[in-house]
Amino acid sequence: MRVITRFAPSPTGRLHLGHAYSAALGRKHGARWLLRIEDLDPGRARPEFVVGIREDLAWLELEPDGAPIVQSERTHLYAAALDRLKAQGLVYPCFCTRADIAASLTAPHGDAGSAYAGTCRGLPDDPDRRAATPHSWRLDAAKAIAAAGGVPGWIEQDGSRHEGSAAMIGDAILARKDAPSSYHLACVVDDADNGVSLVVRGADLKPSTPVQRLLQVLLGLPEPTYLHHPLVLHDDGRRLAKRDQAPTLAAMREAGVDGRALADALGVGILPTGYRLALP
Numbered sequence: 001m002r003v004i005t006r007f008a009p010s011p012t013g014r015l016h017l018g019h020a021y022s023a024a025l026g027r028k029h030g031a032r033w034l035l036r037i038e039d040l041d042p043g044r045a046r047p048e049f050v051v052g053i054r055e056d057l058a059w060l061e062l063e064p065d066g067a068p069i070v071q072s073e074r075t076h077l078y079a080a081a082l083d084r085l086k087a088q089g090l091v092y093p094c095f096c097t098r099a100d101i102a103a104s105l106t107a108p109h110g111d112a113g114s115a116y117a118g119t120c121r122g123l124p125d126d127p128d129r130r131a132a133t134p135h136s137w138r139l140d141a142a143k144a145i146a147a148a149g150g151v152p153g154w155i156e157q158d159g160s161r162h163e164g165s166a167a168m169i170g171d172a173i174l175a176r177k178d179a180p181s182s183y184h185l186a187c188v189v190d191d192a193d194n195g196v197s198l199v200v201r202g203a204d205l206k207p208s209t210p211v212q213r214l215l216q217v218l219l220g221l222p223e224p225t226y227l228h229h230p231l232v233l234h235d236d237g238r239r240l241a242k243r244d245q246a247p248t249l250a251a252m253r254e255a256g257v258d259g260r261a262l263a264d265a266l267g268v269g270i271l272p273t274g275y276r277l278a279l280p
Contacts, residue, residue: 005030078181
């Protein structure tokens with residue numbers, strides 16, 4: 001069977017070396033390699049960064065197979081998937097603000113997404129309130145796990161099987177107040193719709209896998225294989241991040257780096273001087 005992979009950046013800043021490593025690895029493993037623009041964050045996504053993504057990939061000579069898949073043009077698919085979960089009684093509206101959620105956490109430093117206290121879970125359905133009040137939609141994790149017959153595991157590209165657990169899955173947001181879908185829901189819908197059979201992404205996204213596998217089971221979507229690759233770090237161990245102004249591919253291009261040679265080297269795990277891969 002032909003392996004289909006995808007590169008799915010968010011247009012919220014310029015790409016850096018970590019993105020190039022993920023793209024080169026995906027291109028290497030996929031007989032068909034897709035580009036997906038994950039632009040559902042209205043507060044941060046910018047058209048100029050979409051242009052930048054295409055410029056950077058052209059410089060690397062990593063040409064996607066087919067036109068880009070643009071999530072903002074596919075919101076009807078996410079709405080249909082959410083409706084299916086609503087019909088199964090597996091989601092509920094959440095009216096909490098970020099401040100509400102932070103205040104409800106037992107640990108001040110906790111993750112407000114995975115540690116949601118369930119404040120709105122079990123509220124009586126009130127269509128008038130939903131019509132008048134901005135709200136997100138959350139997965140009822142306990143009901144969802146029961147409906148799926150347990151937490152599904154997943155297979156990594158090396159053939160190893162990973163088992164999920166209920167502790168890995170909170171009441172994840174599936175549609176936000178300001179966006180038609182969360183990363184989790186849009187990701188699984190798009191991967192299935194585009195026939196992605198191998199998900200190549202950074203190890204920092206591995207914790208997303210249990211809830212996404214659960215959604216695949218609930219929605220009757222096929223199970224891909226996963227390749228969670230090590231992150232690219234500075235030699236001193238610092239992560240590359242847009243918010244930390246990591247050196248961009250655009251800056252490397254302006255400095256005269258050969259993009260094709262860089263992509264070829266990244267595809268076999270060779271990084272430029274000053275960078276290393278995180279230890280497993």
